[in-house]
Amino acid sequence: GLSIGIVGLPNVGKSTLFNALTGNEALAANYPFATIDPNVGVVNVPDPRLERLAGLYHSERVVPATVTFVDIAGLVRGASTGEGLGNQFLAAIRETDAICQVVRAFADPDVIHVDGAVDPRADIETVNTELVLADIQTIDNRLTKLHREAKGKPELRRVVDAAEAARAVLDEGVPVSAAAGRLDLDALGELHLLTAKPFVYVFNIDEAELGDDARAKELAAVVAPASSVVVCAGIEAELAGMDPAEAAELLAGYGQAEPGLVQLVHVGFETLGLQTFLTAGPKEARAWTIRRGATAPEAAGVIHTDFQKGFIKAEVVSYDDLIELGSVPAVRAAGKARLEGKDYVMRDGDVVEFRFNV
């Protein structure tokens, strides 16, 4: 599945957050291989629609979509030149599909800051500089060979040009994703650049600042237009061990409707460019993960490759119509069920039944 790497300077709350994510009963997915690597956590994407669907269909179980988080330690100043766990760190982060950067915004003088002062903007700069430097190295290593290879293979010229353009952007200290509009991202794909990955920032704030909208806006503005979430890792850790009623009470005390981690999972899912479609029956109500823009046959293929190969049509009803009218036959009777062909682009919340040849 698709994974999000959690990075950040030491002592910013990465482990606290990761443990809260994987220790949260509502979020922790029932995944057989989740225990193999202690730094990998498979997390449910909470979706209240599934419970409603399961109620309609008397489904035996609910199967949410999941996101995988990887706790990647070892980012320090100089990581790009092999300082600390530099090389290990870079190899681990290269394998993830998106980057979640945890940024310290809590003051607590008892927790030492590696650079002596709490300064979210400066920390982000430090981390991003390491990622930018790592990408410059990757490009320089690759360009030497690319120039040679392009002599015999003119089609490589496009990669050379894209790499040189990216090199110029990185030289200004700008991440590739922040200059996506002026770079040939397709051609850059084979370089697996770190700063080309989608980014989401997590600001770890003081308990006292939870619910402070002005502070949240101020922090979000530091990284906009990139996505960000504001959490208090300490509170998230407390919530992980509570039953739902207790947790709701604690959150309400801070003026929060849902845990920051739930927001993070949702933002992470969107940052990865994903969406869900739904299926329901007596066995299960289930959310399936597809990329935004996926067609009906591609969606069918997520359930089973045979569904994609033998795809005929998809019967699609919208979740809202289904809940309003109470059943698929009622949606059909109201003329709101659609038979869609192979070019149909799936929408979030489509409830689908595929017709296919076997």
Ligand code: GDP
């Ligand atoms: P990591 O090095 O980034 O993985 O950071 P840790 O999760 O190990 O946290 C470092 C220290 O900061 C620990 O002593 C945590 O208890 C503390 N810490 C983490 N989050 C918070 C927070 O939101 N508020 C306060 N006051 N301390 C925190």
